[in-house]
Amino acid sequence: MNFEEPEHITMIRDTVRRFVETEMPREAARKWDKENHFPRTVFDKLAGLGMMGLTVDEGYGGSGRDIPATMVVIEELSRRSLAVAVPYIMSACYAGMNLGECASEEQKRTLLPKVAAGEVLFAYGWTEPDVGADLASVKTTAVRDGDELVINGSKRFCSGAAISDYIYALVRTGPADARYKNLSIVLIPPTAPGVSITGIDCMGMKGAATTDVSFTDVRVPAWNIIGGEDGWNRGWDFIVGSGLDVEKLEVAAIALGIASAAFDDSWEYVQERKQFGRAIGTQQSIRHMLADMRTSLHSCRLMMMHAAWLAQQGKTCRLETSMTKLHLCEAGKKIALDAQTIFGAYGYAKDFDVERYVRDSLLMPIIGGSAAIQRNNIINWMGLPKK
Numbered sequence: 001m002n003f004e005e006p007e008h009i010t011m012i013r014d015t016v017r018r019f020v021e022t023e024m025p026r027e028a029a030r031k032w033d034k035e036n037h038f039p040r041t042v043f044d045k046l047a048g049l050g051m052m053g054l055t056v057d058e059g060y061g062g063s064g065r066d067i068p069a070t071m072v073v074i075e076e077l078s079r080r081s082l083a084v085a086v087p088y089i090m091s092a093c094y095a096g097m098n099l100g101e102c103a104s105e106e107q108k109r110t111l112l113p114k115v116a117a118g119e120v121l122f123a124y125g126w127t128e129p130d131v132g133a134d135l136a137s138v139k140t141t142a143v144r145d146g147d148e149l150v151i152n153g154s155k156r157f158c159s160g161a162a163i164s165d166y167i168y169a170l171v172r173t174g175p176a177d178a179r180y181k182n183l184s185i186v187l188i189p190p191t192a193p194g195v196s197i198t199g200i201d202c203m204g205m206k207g208a209a210t211t212d213v214s215f216t217d218v219r220v221p222a223w224n225i226i227g228g229e230d231g232w233n234r235g236w237d238f239i240v241g242s243g244l245d246v247e248k249l250e251v252a253a254i255a256l257g258i259a260s261a262a263f264d265d266s267w268e269y270v271q272e273r274k275q276f277g278r279a280i281g282t283q284q285s286i287r288h289m290l291a292d293m294r295t296s297l298h299s300c301r302l303m304m305m306h307a308a309w310l311a312q313q314g315k316t317c318r319l320e321t322s323m324t325k326l327h328l329c330e331a332g333k334k335i336a337l338d339a340q341t342i343f344g345a346y347g348y349a350k351d352f353d354v355e356r357y358v359r360d361s362l363l364m365p366i367i368g369g370s371a372a373i374q375r376n377n378i379i380n381w382m383g384l385p386k387k
């Protein structure tokens with residue numbers, strides 16, 4: 001058994017750390033959060049380092065699909081700002097991973113080189129006003145009309161729709177009673193006539209603003225069906241394929257990044273902040289909290305390494321990725337809240353990054369399959385009879 005981080009991943013981690021320090025200073029991260037702003041120029045520089053190519057095979061212009069390395073990039077970016085980390089996921093993962101897994105050869109040849117160059121971002125259009133966890137009941141429809149599709153319906157919490165090139169939309173393509181069978185995934189440009197986008201004001205994850213999107217007689221070429229003609233009515237297969245394992249890890253990697261930042265800031269603060277004539281880091285209650293945070297972070301890191309390794313090997317890992325998603329998001333939330341306790345009143349003030357870590361970490365158990373859904377899946381896969 002070898003627990004050492006492979007050399008090439010350490011190099012990627014160091015490169016992203018240096019990038020974050022020079023291109024994503026703390027003051028900038030605070031500003032992006034406050035203004036709900038996507039720093040496109042920073043994103044473009046990140047693409048210039050080849051980071052989007054980590055999910056794209058060499059034959060399509062990438063450096064070869066490397067899931068552990070991709071998770072490290074997400075973690076390192078999330079330590080500083082989700083305004084860059086989430087658009088990175090929209091590009092490398094939503095576009096790169098999904099196209100690599102599910103697209104037709106022609107779609108791969110057309111789009112993947114652009115993904116590797118940082119020129120394509122996808123927004124996920126899955127959730128709808130009446131559809132949350134139960135995705136198979138989506139109501140947005142796509143109907144064939146010659147070489148085109150006509151789309152009607154609406155999507156909710158479609159994060160980054162306004163900065164995306166395509167909404168990767170789950171749509172109903174046949175009678176609703178067949179549920180899982182009559183679903184397809186279609187690429188819808190947010191600029192197409194008939195698409196309208198309205199912001200939803202949320203607590204955190206600023207930068208890739210989440211939105212309501214409505215489609216009124218939106219026409220796209222049939223070419224935009226993911227998987228080509230073979231992908232028609234195969235949307236559910238694509239959603240529950242191995243891409244879902246990686247998607248769970250993406251959210252877990254964000255949680256890990258935020259928790260690491262919360263721990264690091266706490267570590268410095270307890271040595272600087274003095275009360276009763278001594279640093280608060282000398283108080284047993286604070287010392288124990290830091291010991292627990294560090295222990296929890298260690299368990300998170302090991303789970304992530306293991307699950308990402310399994311996914312990279314192409315091994316069955318739905319159980320491990322669900323456990324990783326569940327544990328890292330719950331533990332990450334607790335670490336952020338503990339950091340807020342350590343910072344006292346300052347952890348509640350917007351001038352301190354801990355306040356943002358708390359807002360951002362609260363989201364992680366909700367998105368990408370809620371904590372309750374992960375628990376359902378874990379226990380069902382463990383095989384405990386329900387009756």
Ligand SMILES: Cc1cc2nc3c(=O)[nH]c(=O)nc-3n(C[C@H](O)[C@H](O)[C@H](O)COP(=O)(O)OP(=O)(O)OC[C@H]3O[C@@H](n4cnc5c(N)ncnc54)[C@H](O)[C@@H]3O)c2cc1C
Nearest residue numbers: 124125126127132133157158159202210367368370372373
């Ligand atoms: C900031 C933000 C960004 C988002 N970005 C995107 C995005 O880009 N694209 C996208 O498609 N969606 C996005 N979402 C939506 C997110 O994925 C959904 O919130 C999530 O799928 C859950 O749906 P829901 O919130 O409607 O909860 P519901 O499904 O209505 O569930 C409500 C509660 O009931 C629980 N519950 C539901 N069913 C079960 C069950 N079977 N067993 C046990 N408990 C259950 C849930 O865990 C939850 O606690 C985003 C949400 C937010 C807040």
